[in-house]
Amino acid sequence: MARSTEGARLAVLIDADNAGAQHLERLLVEIAKYGTASVRRAYGDWTSTQLGKWKDALLAHSVQPIQQFSYTTGKNATDSALIIDAMDLLHAGNLDGFCLVSSDSDFTRLAARIREQGLTAYGFGERKTPKPFVAACDAFIYVENLAPPVAPAKAATTAAKPALKPDKTLDRLLAEAVDVAAGDDGWANLGTVGSNLSKLAPDFDSRTWGYGKLKDLMQAHRDYEVKSRSAGEGKNPSAHVRHK
Incomplete structure (x- = not known):
């Protein structure tokens, strides 16, 4: 695992089209080990019913939904919007690292670019995530490993x-x-x-x-x-x- 950097300012950028809302709370708990999630954004077409499960999770954890319409079938406009915002944040110079939440290999070059700039790139995704994206990050955490906390009554067993x-x-x-x-x-x-x-x-x-x-x-x-x-x-x- 990557080292913890106390006080590091992090941008959490979520590809909601390619990540599950059920992992959000445990994801943010994990990210807190590496620094403070100063920027929290989730990208997707929020007019779509497919992202309905995200609404309550975003409100509960103060994550800003970024609307991106799907202009053309088969083209992932969400990925492009996330990458453009990431580059703007990168060049603003106010952050120490990025948390890219997706199982999509389209973010491989973005992770590499973040590292080239001297910032830390953390990746979060499912085990199906392509290896090039995993390798481009300083650390990659599989969401399957973010198990819910064990209740005290069950701890002994x-x-x-x-x-x-x-x-x-x-x-x-x-x-x-x-x-x-x-x-x-x-x-x-x-x-x-x-x-x-x-x-x-x-x-x-x-x-x-x-x-x-x-x-x-x-x-x-x-x-x-x-x-x-x-x-x-x-x-x-x-x-x-x-x-x-």
Whole structure:
């Protein structure tokens, strides 16, 4: 996952034609980890009954609906409107990053352009999102991982984590991230490992494998040992990981 940037000003731009209203609340909670959603806009043809479910969600979370008529069948005018607004916001120079909410590959170049400008591009979409768009973002979060909070009464029954099944892709990513961060003694700071994982795979998220934190995922993996270690005299201990 990408690092949290306290106080960062973010623009949340939602392709309502290609995103579900049911995810909005959890989406904004997730975005709050990375900064403040200073700009909140949702694009679509609001005269269409297909976007009816968005109305209450937009009002509840102070998201501005941007009207874009579908002028021609088969042409996505909503994407164009979102991209034009994003470029205006980008050149205004008042933001630190963008949250692009869509599963549409049409925003691949926009995400890349945001990064070229030195700002952070966060993507949010379904697992069906094309890989080029995912790769163009600094971090990409799958909305399927934004599970609703567990009710206190049910917390005890859901405490047990699922068994971690063999996964070649996960094994490769973890091995590369740990190897690059490891010192001469083989131990790697878990925070550095997390940063490496974000660079290797923008869509890496321990929640994909059923674990809320990277530490829990590493502890569950058969190939790794996790313990708290001090980086030096007088320094507070922190989580470290190494190959068994």
